[in-house]
Amino acid sequence: MTNNPATPVPDSTPTRTDAVADADAVASDGAPASLDQGTYTRLVEPRSANRLDLAQGVWHQISRKYLWVQLISSGTVLLLVAVVVAVLSLVLHQPWALIPGGIVAVILIWTMAILPRQLRAIGYQLRDDDLVFRRGILWQRMVAVPYGRMQLVDITHGPLDRGFGIAQLKFVTAAATTGVTIPGLEQTTAETLRDHLVAVAESRRTGL
Template sequence: MNQFDHPNIQWHRVSPKFVMREVVTIIIGVLVWAAIAVALSFIPGMWWLMGAIPALLTAIPLTYVVQRTRAIGYALRQDDLLFRRGLFFSRLVAVPYGRLQMIDVRRGPIDRMLGLSALRTMTAAPMSQVLVPGLPEAEAEQLRDHLIRVAETRRAGL
């Protein structure tokens, strides 16, 4: 057990609606590549494969979208924000509150339809940037406000 699997850390997960957002995004990608395959099918030869193969490859993530969504989470500790994501290539980031320089809430068109937001944090170090997707709008705004308050108190001593 590492320090991030400690039972005292309360991990918050993204909304179950985020699965639907990911499915819609994947389907849009598949449809774009399928349209390209259909357009290329009018050219004599096997040109339609140039769209069909990417369409198939784009559809593969549908098989593990639920597991990938469950792997996303964040935790608020005393001194930092933890963020984790990924199944095959996992990422775990600890961002000290005092290093936060910007906290942003984003909503794309699909997110707005589902009532979701993404919270993005930035620091001076590009590798410590965090994007927490799939948060309900109210939770994202509350988290943003909390992080701003905590970051301001931690920077005061700098």
């Protein structure tokens, strides 16, 4: 009988383009397969050659549902601003309210317009010794949290998050500046990732 050749280990890439690539990527970093269900499939990066770059490993992304949560939240604030401005200017005859109201409305509309691109720039990577979190396009942030330094892994979600079945995962360490919050995770993904990180962190602390 001829033995089947060993399956080659796939190269680590920062993006995932199909379901097969997702399965291989998860196998390469030891993360549960459910981390990539319902997420974006391509990480958006700044075009500048001087951007913060971490090419090694696989980037997992957040749920697409998080976009709707943010749009509804911003849209609600925009509606409230419009109502307040209308009452002040039309009912109370305070036309000056149109100026600050217009400025706030422009900022909110601009924020909502660039939100899809901003959310696709959020990602996290599970490496051998730490978790790396990244976000931002114009202002980039990249934080590495060692597994052995994690003191608390917390899941939180508000009423709107629960309606869409998503949550945020927060890591607390001894140094407050290295704390990380990953927003917009599927609730099952957040729970799976929490259990995975707790197990890995415990093994690092016990030296296994």
